[in-house]
Amino acid sequence: QLQLQESGPGLVKPSETLSLTCTVSGGSINSSPYNWGWIRQPPGKGLQWIGSVYYTGSTYYNPSLKSRVTMSVDTSKSQFSLKLNSVTAADTAVYYCARERIAAAGPLDCWGQGTLVTVSS
């Protein structure tokens, strides 16, 4: 049974870089055609797709975040990662990782439990 688990700091200072990792277990991160995505949800608000990465390293980013986002994959560790630079309080959110069946189109058929990242000094 496929499982995803997010990990990383729960507190990041303004202007610094948010870094999260998602570990995939119970399935292969190399599975075609799946992409591996990140989605966030500010407290009390809706969901926003951040982007996704294929096991070859190909990436797809939300145009509104593209200038600040970098995603990568480490197939040897069955992990994929998110870096979001120059963060502000507006980046405070629960960050989810998920499996994406078709790049940038979904569906997102398996989700991690989410991790809260707070941006504050």
Added chain:
Amino acid sequence: QSALTQPPSASGSPGQSVTISCTGTSSDVGAYNYVSWYQQHPGKAPKLMIFEVSKRPSGVPDRFSGSKSGNTASLTVYGLQAEDEASYYCTSYASSNNLIFGGGTKLTVL
């Protein structure tokens, strides 16, 4: 790309049916059959309920049904049950490799 438009709230009594709409444009919902719906209970991760407009993943009750007409997609829940009370989000592929979400609808079972 703007978010898809969903009503903030919807409600129905147990056993009734309720329909939640998701309105986009001819560049997203109207152009592609990559519309999905997710159910989210408070404090939990979203769960996929419908994909490719009307397909149900294994394990999702057939009380949940999806459809699309023009630029508007819809999720209908038949025979409402207490456990259906949750927030529901639609998504659609949009041009330029972008996945957009609706603002979410909070469904209350009266």
